[in-house]
Amino acid sequence: MQTITDRFHAQRLDAQDELASFRQRFVIADPEMIYLDGNSLGRLPQATPTALDELVETAWGERLIRGWNEGWLEAPVRVGGKITRLLGAQPDEVIMADSTSVNLFKLLVAALEARPDRHKIVTDDLNFPSDLYIMQGAARLLGREIELVVVPSPDGIYGPVAGLAEAIDGETAVLSLSHTVFKSGYTYDMAALTAVAHEAGALTLWDLSHSAGAVLLDLNGAQADLAVGCTYKYLNGGPGAPAFLYVRRDLQETLHNPISGWMGQRNAFDFGLTYEPAPGLHRFLTGTPSIVAITAVSAGVDLLLEAGMDRLRAKSIAQTDYLIGLWQAWLEPLGFRLNSPRESAWRGSHVSLGHDDGWRIAQALIQEAHVLPDFRRPDNIRLGIAPLYTSYTEIHDALARLRQVVTDRLYDRYPADTEGIVT
């Protein structure tokens, strides 16, 4: 507990880090700024501008419409296939499409339709609000009464929610959760909850936005039914990058996409007047996908595949453990609470530190100390670790600066919370 606060210790850990060189594969425009928000928007990979230039100037600019027959039509499957390797799924079980929220709508409605005699959606109040909004909208839309069971977390922002398993019953059509929750970083036991759901005859639908590229996932091993996720966080796909969706292979032909557009049509270029779903996962496509946006995702995902999820996860655990050690040494005495699990098995790749003056401290940290976290109400300073480019020395320095912001009361001149920062 003594050496951990020593900056040489951090430098030694960086020197021993076999993934350290991946940092050079990203654009680091301002080396003085410590970026701990890769869990909201990943950094720009060096390879991405080149990939975009080639797509735009060569494929679009020169090949024009022919690009669709020279790889674009298969881009959602091709990049989805890469992502399966981060998720523990088969190559034909993930496809790129739309946004996370639109995909959640599709799969949620498909799941409700696959359980026509059941009327409950079970979730919890740790879920990302957009997921809850989508559920509320879908429940309102369908003809039959749908009950949205939002199991409350008695302790507010942590996890797990104790009553979840008990809320799943014979009337439950689908259990839908954020696998890693956005405030605390608590990560659910996917296999255990899926088993509970399956025991009750329900399907599971996981939002992997804060898990993909952050924790080891084994969708197939957990028998997960359905999942969605974004690519702009740990996958470094760029602001608002398109999302992915997963449907377990044996379910693909049995489910219906409620937003049945032409990219999900069997033989779309026959231009028939009646919708017939395409085989496999293609049926969950809707409109024409943005090839520019998917190209950026592809470049981002390549870096994770090269580094390997086992090594990335090991480094993420070591770094978040290290961060928690520094919190304990420096920040707990200053009134900071650990709002994330202490046990790495239940933790994603971000750590939330709570403080009564959290919002003001976060503002001062950004403005005075050149550290970029984000903030989630009521009190969470959320520190995201992206093992592809976050160094131990950055974590050391960020927490040292955070301590200084409080000890020197640099936050005094900042007003109280009025608005948040984007997830």
Added chain:
Amino acid sequence: MQTITDRFHAQRLDAQDELASFRQRFVIADPEMIYLDGNSLGRLPQATPTALDELVETAWGERLIRGWNEGWLEAPVRVGGKITRLLGAQPDEVIMADSTSVNLFKLLVAALEARPDRHKIVTDDLNFPSDLYIMQGAARLLGREIELVVVPSPDGIYGPVAGLAEAIDGETAVLSLSHTVFKSGYTYDMAALTAVAHEAGALTLWDLSHSAGAVLLDLNGAQADLAVGCTYKYLNGGPGAPAFLYVRRDLQETLHNPISGWMGQRNAFDFGLTYEPAPGLHRFLTGTPSIVAITAVSAGVDLLLEAGMDRLRAKSIAQTDYLIGLWQAWLEPLGFRLNSPRESAWRGSHVSLGHDDGWRIAQALIQEAHVLPDFRRPDNIRLGIAPLYTSYTEIHDALARLRQVVTDRLYDRYPADTEGIVT
């Protein structure tokens, strides 16, 4: 009828064309190739790679998460506001979101919900198939019985569909049509049909994909209720570029977005657990928009605004009239049919020429004659005119080559139709 076939005539028209210099604002990688498929995928504007580089390398690479508070959050409204100037709408009546098909789903369901005592959707079989598929999916989803009335076109591919107005009755919730139809380029009288729909108490929902940037639109003047459209055709936004949607101002607060995601939430960054729609058009957003993709659209739309829709439309009419003149002189005697309206008032910016060997001729035109049209079954060689970059000389040469493909029977060695080319 004699001088029109003279190449000097075409060159003279180009010399007199006050929009001719806009061609230089596009990447023309292969000047020998005549591109007549800008109605499917517009050419790459010279400004787009620069705009993308700046967005990616500066905004994303340097500003990182701060980009959301430095313009990205407002990008869907900002670029939507530009597009309103092409549509005859108010600046707060158009927003960029999702794909055309997803937007159609949103507005169709919203319209059905706004007319709860009515059960019919009226459309025609000239509509783009994805629109019909979306209607079929939405009709299947809702609790009450929805009847999809697809009025048939007796003559197959032309327009207008005669029985449309008669099909709209007191049970009709919404009339939804492609304003300019994808095969023939026939353009409906939006004001007249909207009046019929309103007379019956129904709403109108227009797909403007083949109209935006191609014909003069006056959504406000026509009293149109709802519209969607794509940006990768005449707006030059790139392959699969995100779409737009229009909701007339007085309807915005009365309609519900069925895919209610966090970008449509009032005060999204409060992360409240209950969906409350944002004021105005924002409520029709769903997930996080792709900023990379929207940036490309913005660069494309700027060129149309600079040229001005009045001048673009005048040139489009002159060029399609010229093309039809050449057809009459050269191609009608060779068995080509004009599958588009002869009267420019009812014609978009593409002209379809039918031929019994259309598919084989289209293939030969591409492979042997370096002209890129597209093909739509059963017999349509679709020639798209993009007045920003299509020259009269190109039209002359393309039709001269088309004539030669037939007179020299260059298509003999091509097999019969097996598959189409992307729209």
